[in-house]
Amino acid sequence: MAPFSPASSDVLVIGGGPSGTALSAELAARGLDVQQLAPHPPRPFPATYGAWLGDLPAWARGCAEQVWTDVRAYTGPQPTSLGQPYALLDNAALLRTLRGRADWTWVEGAALHAERRGAGWIVYGVGGEHWQTRLVVDASGHGALVSPVRFPGGAALQTAYGLVARFRRPPVTPGSMVWMDYRTPAPELKRGEATFLYAMHLGGDRYFVEETSLIARPAPTRAELRRRLLARLSAQGTPPHATESEEWVAFPMNAQAPAPGGVLAYGAAAGRVHPVSGFQVAGALSDAPGVAAAIADALCHGGDAAAAGWAALWSPERRAAREVHLLGVGALLGLERAELPHFFGTFFGLPREQWARFLHPDTDAGTLARTMLRVFAQTGGRVRLPLARAALAQPAASGRALAAAAGLKI
Structure with missing residues (x-):
């Protein structure tokens, strides 16, 4: 057997996101000795991350590349002003800020599997x-090394192609x-899965535009969403002049x-993707202090660090809220494509504090359920039946x- 790495750690975090x-x-x-394992050196995160500004922890708001106050949704011909600022994260600034908060060791490599060894763990890499x-944390996304996440009825995906x-x-x-723009200016957009445009003006003549399928099983492919995006842009007379970069995302929404298990998962690997919006990063940034404090306390006092981390990440209140969210996912999956704009028209027609x-x-189950009941009461019959x-x-x-x-205890 090959020798152990000479450098052991308190915590090994798998994933470079x-x-x-x-x-x-x-x-x-x-004060913990931390190793972070990723197949690449520290580098700005490649994906486009947006978030409601108010959902970000205060320190992360300084990592916004751009903030919009004119935020709108189209569930019909006229826009609905969403009335709260939205931020695009500067991934280089976010990485720089996080790396500046403390010192830990970044290790280049890829994990193959983890094995319990006495009171700790051995993680084996693909290169031997x-x-x-002492503790393994898997934060490698929805394709996690050790994934405890299950998807009722099979994974329902959000997919998006952007440029x-x-x-x-x-x-x-x-x-x-x-x-969100559910208008359908091109014939191609009136067929198949209902998709919407998500777009940001980046300044001057630069824009980020993305065709998105919110949640579907099976989900539209990259090629299909690319065709739909280009058809949308062509039909409205705004084809791209010069493409700088492309982006494709696909991840499950219905975890x-x-x-809990012996390996602690975190972020998307722990099922913390929001089941209706698909957002995850703002929640992961906000969760990190509480989860880290629970782990540090357990390691300091000889407790079960994985169990402490799981309890901090998935409290009983959060588990109850996720059950309510999954009722909403089931409703979205049951809607006909033509009814999705009507559903979101009702949703964004609620008072802003309710839909926000x-x-x-991290909203509680009671608040979620009351909002769902309001949507049910105010929407039309063709939406209400599904x-x-x-x-x-x-x-x-x-x-x-x-x-x-x-308001009863559940």
Whole structure:
């Protein structure tokens, strides 16, 4: 057997994205010896990360590359002003800020599997490496090495194809951010899965435009979404002039709250993707201090660090909220494509504080359930029937949601 790596650690964090980096920073800031394992050196995160400005922790708001106050949704011909600022994160600034919060060791490599060894763990790398640690944290995303996450009925995905490009004519109103545009200017957009445009004006003639399928099973492919985006832009007379970069994302939205295990998962690997918006990064940045504090306390006092981390990440209140969220996912999956704009028209027609709380990463089950009941009461019959079917398909969960809405303990 090859020798162990001579450098053992208190915590080995697998994954080089914002979730793993945020948790590594908080763990190291508490005096723990942390190794972060990723297949590449520290580098700005490649994906485009947007978030409601108010959902970000205060320190992370300084990492915003751009903030829009003109944020709108189109669920019909006229825009709905969403009335709260939206931020595009500067990934280089975010990495730089996180790396500046504490010192820890970044290790280049890829994990193959983890094995319990006495009171700690051995993580084996694809190149024959060994890393010895007291606690393994898997923050490698939805393709996690050790994934405790389950998806009722199979994974339902959000998929999106986007590009940063220059335009001779603006594809959206200059100075605006379009959170959701369900209008269908091209014949191709009236067929197949309902998709929407998500767009940001980056300044001058530069825009980020993305065709998105919110949640579907099966989900549209990259090629299909690319065709739909280009058809949309062509039909409205705003084809891209010069493309700078492309982006493709695909991740599951309908994770159940996972059962704790000996390896602690974090971020998307722990099912913390918001089941309705698909957002995850703001929640991971906000969760990191509490999870790190629980881990540090357990390691200091000889407790079960994985169990402490799981309890901090998935409290009973969060588990109850996820059950309510999954009722909403079932409703969305049951809607006909033509009804999705009507559903979101009702949703964004609620008072802003109500729909904003529903999209917040840490809202309680009662608040979520009351918002869902308001949407049900105010939407039309063609939308209401699939919502009722989704609730009846999960009678026990629906009963607990109703109890939460009434303020009863569930």
